[in-house]
Amino acid sequence: MIKALKVRLYPTKEQAVLLEKHFGACRWVWNHFLDVRNRYYAEPRNGKKKGLTAFDTMKMLTMLKKEVTWLNEINSQSLQHSLVELDKAFKSFFKHNTGYPNFRSKKDHQYFIIPSGFRAVGNRLIIPKFQEGIKYRDACVIPSEIKQVIVTKDVERYYASIQYEVNEEFQRSEGIVGIDMGIKAFLTTSDGVQVQPLNVLRKKEKKLRREQRRLSRKKKGSKNRKKQIVRVQKVHQNIRDARTDFNHKVSSAIVKQYGTVVIENLGIQNMQRNHNLAKSITDQGWYQFKQMLSYKMQWRNAELIEIGRFEPSSKLCSRCGNIKHGLKLSDRTYRCEVCDLEMDRDLNASINIRNMGLIKVGKDIPEFTPVESATAAELSKGGLRVATL
Numbered sequence: 453m454i455k456a457l458k459v460r461l462y463p464t465k466e467q468a469v470l471l472e473k474h475f476g477a478c479r480w481v482w483n484h485f486l487d488v489r490n491r492y493y494a495e496p497r498n499g500k501k502k503g504l505t506a507f508d509t510m511k512m513l514t515m516l517k518k519e520v521t522w523l524n525e526i527n528s529q530s531l532q533h534s535l536v537e538l539d540k541a542f543k544s545f546f547k548h549n550t551g552y553p554n555f556r557s558k559k560d561h562q563y564f565i566i567p568s569g570f571r572a573v574g575n576r577l578i579i580p581k582f583q584e585g586i587k588y589r590d591a592c593v594i595p596s597e598i599k600q601v602i603v604t605k606d607v608e609r610y611y612a613s614i615q616y617e618v619n620e621e622f623q624r625s626e627g628i629v630g631i632d633m634g635i636k637a638f639l640t641t642s643d644g645v646q647v648q649p650l651n652v653l654r655k656k657e658k659k660l661r662r663e664q665r666r667l668s669r670k671k672k673g674s675k676n677r678k679k680q681i682v683r684v685q686k687v688h689q690n691i692r693d694a695r696t697d698f699n700h701k702v703s704s705a706i707v708k709q710y711g712t713v714v715i716e717n718l719g720i721q722n723m724q725r726n727h728n729l730a731k732s733i734t735d736q737g738w739y740q741f742k743q744m745l746s747y748k749m750q751w752r753n754a755e756l757i758e759i760g761r762f763e764p765s766s767k768l769c770s771r772c773g774n775i776k777h778g779l780k781l782s783d784r785t786y787r788c789e790v791c792d793l794e795m796d797r798d799l800n801a802s803i804n805i806r807n808m809g810l811i812k813v814g815k816d817i818p819e820f821t822p823v824e825s826a827t828a829a830e831l832s833k834g835g836l837r838v839a840t841l
């Protein structure tokens with residue numbers, strides 16, 4: 453199994469300059485050979501249109517380096533890797549009808565790939581052309597079986613995404629659970645664990661709005677506008693980091709405890725059409741959480757069951773099956789007029805979600821599930837606000 457670890461890099465000024473050159477050179481090689489391949493294909497040879505292969509372009513790159521000497525400053529494997537990627541993009545265009553390869557711009561995601569020649573010594577990551585090593589955050593233990601390193605830039609920070617091989621096999625957990633995702637509570641499990649949303653996100657959302665308002669007042673093309681754009685990007689980055697950390701903690705705690713998880717399908721299509729900021733931030737958080745949950749469950753060979761979003765999970769009484777049409781969004785407690793059930797609204801919904809999922813895959817509904825305090829304990833240990841209902 454291949455796993456990835458993302459560590460923040462702290463390059464010196466000189467190293468940062470060289471990293472920037474790597475981003476630029478890999479982009480330049482991509483663009484140059486995209487153009488070369490386009491022109492080659494446009495000219496028929498012996499009445500036939502032929503394309504170049506990755507190998508052809510690699511030979512051409514070796515020749516080119518004699519003229520374009522600044523390319524020699526760059527790790528040659530990373531440059532070659534750009535050609536491999538370009539070739540993949542062409543193949544995928546012809547085979548799977550994905551988009552035609554685009555020219556890359558400075559504004560696009562900045563990265564370069566290092567396929568070999570790396571190791572970690574102390575708190576330094578040694579990669580080709582950086583033999584003295586680039587400092588990284590000490591807290592991370594870099595695994596030994598590294599497969600590939602991708603260096604990226606996000607606003608003004610540098611990261612190394614380290615892909616490595618692990619032999620460990622995770623055990624599939626026993627428990628069965630339904631999860632209700634919400635705004636008041638981030639999630640509620642059918643055995644009564646409620647995880648509160650991250651406070652810090654609310655604060656940062658406000659900050660983001662403020663910085664965006666400031667940006668709208670700056671003159672187009674001005675220096676101050678450019679500075680303000682970086683400020684806005686940094687708030688976005690903070691939100692992303694906090695959310696990723698939060699979602700990792702919550703999804704890990706869930707997979708440790710449960711082997712079968714039922715969750716509502718989140719309409720991703722609808723999400724992208726949403727322009728409300730707070731709503732879109734919440735949605736992105738859910739989407740990321742679900743992605744993490746999904747791959748972590750795959751590692752353990754566990755089962756993730758999705759049910760439709762519009763099944764009446766909140767209005768249905770989880771004990772007697774009565775549907776309460778008059779339930780308002782503001783009602784935090786579900787009170788059933790038929791069987792007198794009284795419980796937290798989200799807990800009732802999560803039990804329904806679990807039951808609907810189990811019915812969907814033809815499994816029996818458990819009679820009684822005690823509060824699973826292990827999940828709650830694990831999450832509070834991670835500094836999250838958790839309640840048991």
Ligand SMILES: [Zn+2]
Nearest residue numbers: 769772788791
């Ligand atoms: Zn009832």
